[in-house]
Amino acid sequence: MDFGFTEEQELLRDSVVKLMERHASSEMIRQHDRAQTFPYELYKAWVEAGLLRLPFPEEVGGLGGNAIDLAIVVQELSRYSADFAMAFGGSIFCGLNLLRKGTPEQRAYWLQRVMNGENIFAIGISEPDAGSDVGALKTHAHLDGDHYVVNGQKLWTTGAGLKGSVINTYVKTDRNAHYRKGMSLLLIDNDMPGVELRKLEMLGRRCVGTYEVFFHDVRVPRDRLVGLENGGWDCLMGGLQIERAVSAAGSCGAAQAIVDLAVSYAAERKQFGQAIGSFQAIGHMIADMQTEVDAAKMLMWRAVWLVSQDRDALKEITMAKLFAAETYAKVANLGVQIMGGYGLNAEYDMQRFFRDARSATIAAGTSQTQRNLIAGLMGLKAK
Numbered sequence: 237m238d239f240g241f242t243e244e245q246e247l248l249r250d251s252v253v254k255l256m257e258r259h260a261s262s263e264m265i266r267q268h269d270r271a272q273t274f275p276y277e278l279y280k281a282w283v284e285a286g287l288l289r290l291p292f293p294e295e296v297g298g299l300g301g302n303a304i305d306l307a308i309v310v311q312e313l314s315r316y317s318a319d320f321a322m323a324f325g326g327s328i329f330c331g332l333n334l335l336r337k338g339t340p341e342q343r344a345y346w347l348q349r350v351m352n353g354e355n356i357f358a359i360g361i362s363e364p365d366a367g368s369d370v371g372a373l374k375t376h377a378h379l380d381g382d383h384y385v386v387n388g389q390k391l392w393t394t395g396a397g398l399k400g401s402v403i404n405t406y407v408k409t410d411r412n413a414h415y416r417k418g419m420s421l422l423l424i425d426n427d428m429p430g431v432e433l434r435k436l437e438m439l440g441r442r443c444v445g446t447y448e449v450f451f452h453d454v455r456v457p458r459d460r461l462v463g464l465e466n467g468g469w470d471c472l473m474g475g476l477q478i479e480r481a482v483s484a485a486g487s488c489g490a491a492q493a494i495v496d497l498a499v500s501y502a503a504e505r506k507q508f509g510q511a512i513g514s515f516q517a518i519g520h521m522i523a524d525m526q527t528e529v530d531a532a533k534m535l536m537w538r539a540v541w542l543v544s545q546d547r548d549a550l551k552e553i554t555m556a557k558l559f560a561a562e563t564y565a566k567v568a569n570l571g572v573q574i575m576g577g578y579g580l581n582a583e584y585d586m587q588r589f590f591r592d593a594r595s596a597t598i599a600a601g602t603s604q605t606q607r608n609l610i611a612g613l614m615g616l617k618a619k
């Protein structure tokens with residue numbers, strides 16, 4: 237058993253940390269959070285550093301990294317901002333989907349554009365009536381000559397309004413079939429005629445943004461279909477696994493940043509003539525926080541290691557996503573408690589961590605959904 241990183245992985249981690257130290261100061265992140273703006277310059281720096289090439293194979297211009305490399309990057313980015321890291325995650329996991337399911341022409345065209353930053357991928361699954369119940373989605377498309385005509389509405393689409401965003405949109409192409417057999421995946425530019433975007437006012441993750449997307453007779457060229465017509469369920473399921481593994485890595489990174497901030501604050505803040513960290517109540521709180529964050533990391537590294545070995549890891553990924561998200565939300569809450577009033581003040585980072593953390597147990601599948609899945613994989617499937 238080996239718990240260490242290779243030399244290359246250490247170098248990768250150091251280079252991401254250096255890049256973020258150079259381009260993403262606390263003040264810069266705070267300003268973007270306040271203004272609810274996306275840091276395009278930082279994204280460009282990620283592109284120039286090759287981060288967007290990381291998990292794609294060399295034959296399509298990528299760097300051939302594996303799931304462990306990906307988790308290292310997402311964990312480090314999320315220590316600064318789990319919000320910013322979402323733009324990286326969306327492009328990467330939709331890109332990996334395209335790698336698996338796209339035609340050679342689609343791979344050559346789209347992956348190049350994602351790797352050089354011309355396009356950012358967003359994922360459009362959820363709708364007003366289709367949240368945990370993904371199969372209930374209603375947005376639909378029918379063929380008219382060489383185009384699909386799309387009508388409907390998506391909700392909570394992360395990053396849909398970013399410049400160059402291409403929404404990986406799941407639509408019904410056969411309304412009479414079971415959802416597993418009547419769904420397709422289309423790539424829809426966010427500025428195609430008939431696409432209307434509304435940025436939603438959210439508690440956290442306000443820079444990459446969460447959007448409502450309306451499709452009014454949007455004409456989508458037929459070559460934007462990924463995989464088979466009515467084969468979208470396969471794309472969706474394949475994509476969710478990497479999304480959840482990546483999201484667990486993000487939760488672990490952000491949770492560690494919260495603990496680090498809590499430790500430094502508790503060491504400095506004095507009340508009753510001594511550092512508050514020397515009070516057992518605070519010290520034990522922090523000890524428990526770090527222990528749980530380490531446990532979340534263990535689950536996450538096990539899951540990504542299994543993925544890197546091409547081993548079946550559905551249960552392990554789901555457990556990692558569940559526990560990392562719950563831990564992230566929990567330590568963010570405790571972090572605020574440790575900082576008292578300062579934890580709620582906009583001039584300190586804890587409130588941002590707290591706001592960004594709250595969605596972790598909801599986005600990419602709620603904690604309840606993860607528990608249902610784990611119990612199902614243990615033979616306790618709901619009827």
Ligand SMILES: Cc1cc2nc3c(=O)[nH]c(=O)nc-3n(C[C@H](O)[C@H](O)[C@H](O)COP(=O)(O)OP(=O)(O)OC[C@H]3O[C@@H](n4cnc5c(N)ncnc54)[C@H](O)[C@@H]3O)c2cc1C
Binds near residue numbers: 394395441595599601
């Ligand atoms: C910040 C943010 C970003 C997001 N980004 C995206 C995105 O980019 N693309 C996208 O497609 N979606 C995105 N989502 C949507 C996300 O995937 C859904 O919010 C999530 O799947 C839950 O759906 P819902 O919000 O409709 O809640 P519902 O499904 O209505 O659930 C409400 C409550 O009921 C519980 N519940 C539902 N069914 C069951 C059940 N069978 N057993 C037990 N409990 C159940 C849920 O756990 C939850 O507590 C995002 C959401 C958030 C908050």
